Amino acid sequence: MLVWVDIENKQSWNLFLELLSEDVGVQEGGGLTVISDLHKGLLEAVKEVLPNAEHRQRARHIYANFKKLYKGKEYKDMFWAAAGCTVKPEFLSVMERLKAIDVGAYEYLMSHNPSSWSRAYFCQDKASEAFENGVSKSLNTMIVDARKRPLLTMSWSIIPSGGGVFEERSTHESYYVDLQSWYCSCRLWKLSGIPCVHAIVAMFYNQQNP
Template sequence: MGRDANNNIYPITWAVVNVENKVYCKWFLDILMDDLGGGNGSGLTIISDEHKGLLEVVKERIPEVEHRQCARHIYANFKKKFDGEHYKKLFWAAVNSTTIPQFEEAMDAIKKLNPNTYDHLIEREPKYWSKAFFVEGS
């Protein structure tokens, strides 16, 4: 993902591969960074699923990139364990929170319903998937 002059995020590229692994992740990032003129990722945002191989390669290849996790992927995994409209609404409230107090309010409501849901989401590091933690220039 990239940011334009108005600080809006837009997609740059994606790839389809046979299997998600570190080799393909490195291949993809090497080609991407070559096309973008090299660099360490400063000024770019990558949004991905929680694939650990990609997370490791991103840290190695483009350490300055802003990395975010796809909330849709997190929710798809979340709802396998915690299904229901009430969980869905609270999850998306936490994702779309634009302030930390707003995020904490949504997460407190989740915790009251079921502490396991709260623990599950906190383990996925909200700084990567909730807008409340997206700081301009970080």
């Protein structure tokens, strides 16, 4: 959809989102996931027109503002580790490590609604784990991950429980996998709709083709 407006503000975003909602055929954003930048007018318009949509903010924009205050590879790595976590305990663990290094950096990120930029808080029924809105970038990232998976599977031991259910363990992690339900406790399978490495290990064990 393309809409021409005089200025990018709350009113113009309201118009765009109202037209989008009508075209898609949803009421108040139910079932939609919106990934946006930090434009204030857009943020307010989404709350008003699509209150039931899952609203994610582009992690790249959060990081762009974060790095103006907190520079260096250590801060960068911790931010993207936190954004990429798929379960809350893992996210909180990363944030606690950041807090031990710099309380200010920790408080800055926690004040910017982590549920909108960390996968750990994303809804599982959207078949998208993206915290960016670049489709080609997301696809390329997924391809890279897929290329690594055969090697990653070697680091997991598997304990079958019957009925397509498994427990998988590595040195410091343990996950529950249910192939019948397309579920892994890491949440990535439900988030993306694409089997995670733990599911692939279980499929290989079952002599299935992922």
